[in-house]
Amino acid sequence: MRIVRNCAASIGIGSQALALLVWLASAAVFAQAPTRFVGTITAVNGNTLSVKTDGDGVREVQVPDSAVLKRVEPGQKDLSAAVDIKLTDLETGDRVLVKLTPAAEGAVAEAAQIITIKAADVAEKEQKEREDWQLHGVGGLVKSVDPAAGTIVLVSGTGSTSRTVTVHVSKTTVLRRYAPDSVRFDLAQVAPIDAIHAGDQLRAKGEKSADGTELNADEVVSGSFRNISGVILSVDDANQAIAIKDLLTKKPVKVHITPDAQMHSLPPMMAQVLAARLKGGTTVARAGGQSGQNGGRGAWAGASGGARGEEGRSSQGGSMQQILNRTPVIHFGDLKKGDAVMLVSTQGAGEVTAITLLSGVEPLLEAPEASQNLLANWSMGSGGAEDVAQ
Numbered sequence: 001m002r003i004v005r006n007c008a009a010s011i012g013i014g015s016q017a018l019a020l021l022v023w024l025a026s027a028a029v030f031a032q033a034p035t036r037f038v039g040t041i042t043a044v045n046g047n048t049l050s051v052k053t054d055g056d057g058v059r060e061v062q063v064p065d066s067a068v069l070k071r072v073e074p075g076q077k078d079l080s081a082a083v084d085i086k087l088t089d090l091e092t093g094d095r096v097l098v099k100l101t102p103a104a105e106g107a108v109a110e111a112a113q114i115i116t117i118k119a120a121d122v123a124e125k126e127q128k129e130r131e132d133w134q135l136h137g138v139g140g141l142v143k144s145v146d147p148a149a150g151t152i153v154l155v156s157g158t159g160s161t162s163r164t165v166t167v168h169v170s171k172t173t174v175l176r177r178y179a180p181d182s183v184r185f186d187l188a189q190v191a192p193i194d195a196i197h198a199g200d201q202l203r204a205k206g207e208k209s210a211d212g213t214e215l216n217a218d219e220v221v222s223g224s225f226r227n228i229s230g231v232i233l234s235v236d237d238a239n240q241a242i243a244i245k246d247l248l249t250k251k252p253v254k255v256h257i258t259p260d261a262q263m264h265s266l267p268p269m270m271a272q273v274l275a276a277r278l279k280g281g282t283t284v285a286r287a288g289g290q291s292g293q294n295g296g297r298g299a300w301a302g303a304s305g306g307a308r309g310e311e312g313r314s315s316q317g318g319s320m321q322q323i324l325n326r327t328p329v330i331h332f333g334d335l336k337k338g339d340a341v342m343l344v345s346t347q348g349a350g351e352v353t354a355i356t357l358l359s360g361v362e363p364l365l366e367a368p369e370a371s372q373n374l375l376a377n378w379s380m381g382s383g384g385a386e387d388v389a390q
Helices: 027-032 119-136 268-278 284-288 293-303 317-325 362-366 368-380
Strands: 036-045 048-053 058-062 068-071 095-100 109-117 137-146 151-156 163-168 174-177 201-208 214-223 225-236 241-246 252-256 262-265 340-345 351-359
Touching: 036 058, 048 095, 109 119, 119 137, 119 201, 137 163, 151 201, 163 201, 225 252, 225 351, 225 362, 268 362, 340 362
Parallel strands: 058 109, 068 109, 163 214, 174 214, 252 351, 262 351
Antiparallel strands: 036 048, 036 095, 048 058, 095 109, 137 151, 137 201, 151 163, 201 214, 225 241, 225 340, 241 252, 340 351
16 A cells, blocks of 8 residues: 655645755755755854754854854745844754855864844744645545646545545646655655656645635645554564554564654544544444434544544544644654554565554554545645644
8 A cells, every 4th residue: 555644744844844945056055065054053152053954963163253144034045135134143943054164274163154044934934834735735645647637636535534636737736756755845856747656645735626626736745655554563672663564465564763753642532433433433422432412522522632523624634634633642662562553654565664653543453444544644734744744
């Protein structure tokens, strides 16, 4: 099974999604040159900055009075509107491009120029993009692709709430493809429509039809991932990996868990409610084992932390993504032999790397196909690119 997660953005747009937005076409050259680097400020001590670079760890750099400091807005394409700033304006979390003084000597390098994007500006832009993807976006598993006609048919939603959506692609549509081991929007590469295949996970943003069954896409992001459901056979603490017996292939798979993996756990009641919905339950009351409609809604509200308690709203894809994002976050040390898990991973047979993992899913494994769609929509939805964007 191949699937996906949103996007980014909404998609997946994570905290580093805007890393090089303003560095023009020459940014890549800057990042490669030994006298320039791009990164995130981790500390400001007097006139010395600690910067976690995008390539080779943390670097210390002194900022003399002669250094030129400028601030640009996220998405700005050149320095024509850049604003002069002072060293005291720099803060932890700001993105920076640092140009070093070639002749500087000593253990700590010296900056000749610093161009920065404020962390608050990045966060604001990401929030606006997340809202835009949530309002104008749709996501799910690709059912079919017609490159000649420029159409992609998606299966969106889960269980009894699933529906098909036709995405129309034009010459002006921006098509991107996730890297094989990531759902970070900033790492997605431009790719043609024929790179998209049935079973891929995809998210699109654009103008929706009145009934929501069609969308004229401005942007599309897709990827091929693997969906694995099963029980943990063993935990390898030394190598931060687990072994799972895949319910689909009936074969063991080694899953590497990196710090980038997003891992959550379903509360028992919520797992039961979701399982009932995925198997076609028509009311939350039935799913929660309660008698009466009001009791059912109470069960759903309790399972989801009180969010989206209304049945109609909780059955929608976007609301479901938000609910899953509110489930407890877990870490590698929380995983135990015998735990039932569902995960989105990189492609691979014997060994894969987890991208998204959900534990506490015993009831959901009784409806594996529907559960696949649930995890696909979640992994590309509000968690990354919709939180979406990571």
